[in-house]
Amino acid sequence: MQPDKKLFTFEEIKQKLVNYCVYQDRCHYEVEQKMREFVLIPEAKEEILLYLMEENYLNEERFTRSYIRGKFYIKSWGKTKIKMNLKQKSITEKLISTCFDEIDENDYLKIINKLYENYDSKLKGLNNYQRKSKNIKYLLSRGFEYESILRIIEN
Known part of the structure; x- marks a missing residue:
């Protein structure tokens, strides 16, 4: 033993x-x-x-929904990072996809925009290309999709 x-x-x-x-x-x-x-x-x-x-102490869907809400609304993670972490916890792709309705699309874009503005304000002495590149890398590292990032940056 x-x-x-x-x-x-x-x-x-x-x-x-x-x-x-x-x-x-x-x-x-x-x-x-x-x-x-x-x-x-x-x-x-x-x-x-x-x-x-x-006894409903263990419920995979409830867990997935609360995990998505917490990581998005509290930690400001993007869908890619959330999905990757849920897969590490052996949650099925299908369940993850159905539970992503917990994130409101407008809130999602607002968070990307807020993170973009906060990070962009810290970047000093860079030309536009370097600024854009660093912003994209930062937001990608937070788990946001490239298309969503570009939509915010272009506006």
Whole structure:
């Protein structure tokens, strides 16, 4: 047995995972990662996952929607970066696409514009080409699409 694994009863582990899911929306991937901290047989893992889903502690769509809202409205991430991070959490492409309606298109353009203006105001002593290039690189790194960036820069 590995010494770094904690020993708890099945019910204690189940309660810990319920608390883990209640604290913040989680996806299956995160819960499975958390389960690795405990000594569990595969049947027990399946039973806990099934329980969490039946009791609606674990809901992939709810997680995806809140993740998209949070990363966009709080962290100002673009759709590309959000999608990439959700894929790392094993969320399906189809679910990601359906949940992107959480982001209002006008808000999306406003955020790009705000980030553009903030970053552009910090750039001093550059010619127009260098300025535009740096702005595009910055906004791409924030996860925004090239077409959306160009729409803002051209206006």
